[in-house]
Amino acid sequence: MHDQRRRREPGETLFGYLLLLMSLAVMAEGSRLQGFDSVSAPGIAPLAAGVVMAMSSLAIILRTRRVVPTEAGFATRIAPRDVALSVLMIALYMALLEPVGFHIATFAFLSALVLYLRRGGPGFALLVALVSVIVVHVVFRMVFTVVLPQGWLLRGLLPPGWLL
Structure with a gap:
């Protein structure tokens, strides 16, 4: 039954x-x-x-x-507002990775996401994003020698090898 x-x-x-x-x-x-x-x-x-x-x-x-x-x-x-907005931000982050590069796209994405989800001031969000990008850069670029996307949009503005 x-x-x-x-x-x-x-x-x-x-x-x-x-x-x-x-x-x-x-x-x-x-x-x-x-x-x-x-x-x-x-x-x-x-x-x-x-x-x-x-x-x-x-x-x-x-x-x-x-x-x-x-x-x-x-x-x-299934998809509350926070989840839906986070998914949209991830899609935008993925779209920005190639044109602006890993460092700038990741910093912008993490800053915006932490600022939105924490609903606080921008100081903490910017600090978390900056520290995260630095840690990822040191671990993956310097320790494991993984090549992170540099981005083609700013290629002519920045000197070659500016991020080691």
Whole structure:
């Protein structure tokens, strides 16, 4: 029997559809391998796994659709404002790494993130960012000799090898 008191969590139905989509992709890959003439043929195992995955995901979809959803929405429960903004800041940081380089992008990213999450003054955020960049530079660039991205945007403005 189904427990009528259980509530559907945000994203539960979406997860079932994503599983179904992935299982169809596994089935498509299995069919591309060709050779269904015997039980040990290359395409049989992925195709069988895809079929089992598809049936399971359909069962999940049907089961979760019958359950009453929770009041809180997906964005509120799964991606609150702080998490969503942090993810956007990480994406921006990744986009800035190549043009401005590791040191400037990391300093800006850490300063902004610490300032936002701590909700305090800029002094502490700037200090944390500066110390973090210096420690990472010393450990990875000087100790392990890892080449950190220099950035092409400021390449002509700074002397070559300015960061060792």
